[in-house]
Amino acid sequence: ENLEAFFLIMGMAAVSVSGLWSWELVKEALRAPVQIGGLPIGIFQVVLVFGLLMYYFNRPFCDAVLFVSDKLGPRLFIFLFIVILGMISSIVSVIVTAVLLAEVVAILPFSRSDKIKMTVVTCFAVGLGAALTPLGEPLSTILVHKLSGPPYNAGFLFPLRTFGIYVIPGVVAIAMFGAIYLGGKLSIKTHAHAPEHYETLRGTVMRAVEVYIFIAALILLGEGLKPLIIWYLEEIPSWGLYWINIISAVLDNATLTAVEIGPTLTKSQIISATMALLVAGGMLIPGNIPNIVSAGRLKISMNEWAKIGLPMGLVIITIYFIVMVFTHF
Template sequence: MIIGLIIILILVLFLPFTKLVERNLEVFLFIMGVAAVIVSQAFTMDILKEALIHPINITLAVLIAGLLFRWFQAPLEKAILTMSQAIPYRLFIGLFVIILGFISSIITAIIAAIILVTVLSVLKMDRKSQIWTVVLACFAIGMGAALTPIGEPLSTIVIGKLNEEFFYLLKLIGAYIIPGVIGFGILAALVVKTPDKNKQNKLSNQTKVEPYSEIIIRSLKIYLFVMALTFLGAGFQPFIERYLLDLSPLVLYWINIVSAILDNATLAAAEISPAMSNPVIRDILLGLIISGGMLIPGNIPNIIAAGKLKITSLEYARVAAPIGLIVMIIYFIVLLIIG
């Protein structure tokens, strides 16, 4: 079982960067997910039911958002362009990333990701600026959404498992998350390239209406993507429970870098226990939350944004993996100092 799961983990980490798998990423991850639950002998009817039901809400949200943007494209574009031109462009991008990161804890990470792709679809950034903004915004959303049990499944599971009150995570990790979200916003403002306003208006007027078929196909791909991640998480859970849970929290902090390809909610469910102290829970959660932004499968916002804006796994990883690693190191040093 161990050898089989390690092989699957390696394949999931590296094959998405090949052209063949990149074009069929959802199918590839689905096959790997099914293989994982078979190898670990974790396949049950309950897991199958969860895999079929879990993606429905996400898929519907993406489908409805795609349809609404198509139907109200002109007024939405006008409103977004007006806001982006009312204040300095870099300031607009920085504030947009910061605000999106914080409100994701209230409106959910899914809705925040949909807002992100809607705005970026209108702004018509150059490719480099667009990828950097997506990556930094997804990091901010992934971190901010963890502050309340509304924001994302990870925080919902942790609050439920620990039987804690609504603002528990805000009190526990808020002092670490809030500076991180602000930092990603500042970095976005610094790296983005200010477009020519006349060119921006001209490009906006040339925006094509997205066909219904593309909206539906993208929604179905996201359904298959989330279903695949559910299987992967379930397949690796027995391995995690057997070999990882007795490790030091700071060791788990680094091992949780696998959250870049596995569902961090599943990892949190396996690793977090009411018997743990707050510092231990803090260390584990920060590792899960930060590393979730490093690759496309790591978080739902990454999946939604990359799918809509056609960002490849390699394009995303070139920016996100180094940033995520640097942020992991910074937070690790902070945790060592604080203890």
């Protein structure tokens, strides 16, 4: 509850202790949620606009999903559903995508057990795919902001160019796994119908406001903890950062990005740390925003999530580690 206010207080405290307050920092914190690379578009506007579209067009959207699911069949529908949500999350934001995911899973005529499995598997793909642009999720917004100066001069396409070779195949592989894991057991029927949209207009607008505060707070937190990066984190080898960041399973990965990522890290360290944050974030509910949104909507407990998320996450993070050994470590 009230995580945005908590991180705002923590960010202000960190900057105060470090003695790094400046008018320029305040302006950066205010601009970051609504501006990327000087362009007047940011994650705040994306969450607000697509959230309003979802609010007003929820019923026709859900009806269309049910129609398509019946025509495609379970296996193909699940594969395409996971791939599409995983990729569009980088454009419409991970938060809006999580709402779409929860709405769709809620109306599909699956057993509760299968709904939980589909939600967890899809959240891994969404958490990965959203990182491809600064519009996708707070992690990427913070990463691009913190690396916007020399030597990386990160811009809008920096996440795609840096992580795309790992993320895109990962999203497709997770979708294939989901189709095989779930598709053969399910039978989708058209007797289901779209329920009333559970969210209010005020809730839709407030979600965008909360994202704004969250991003601004993490800018302050990251700046306040910059001495920690310079003194300690840059000395840790890439493989060490990779495994340390498995703690993202219980701590939001955007927060860890604000603490860890900085221009003094090597590109290998940045890739290793970020990929671990993205994967480990799917293991437990607190690790990533789509997990929190989906679990709240579908009433999924931590224990129910962990039974699927922990083993799946450990397999994925081990596979990526093997890939990193041959490419970056």
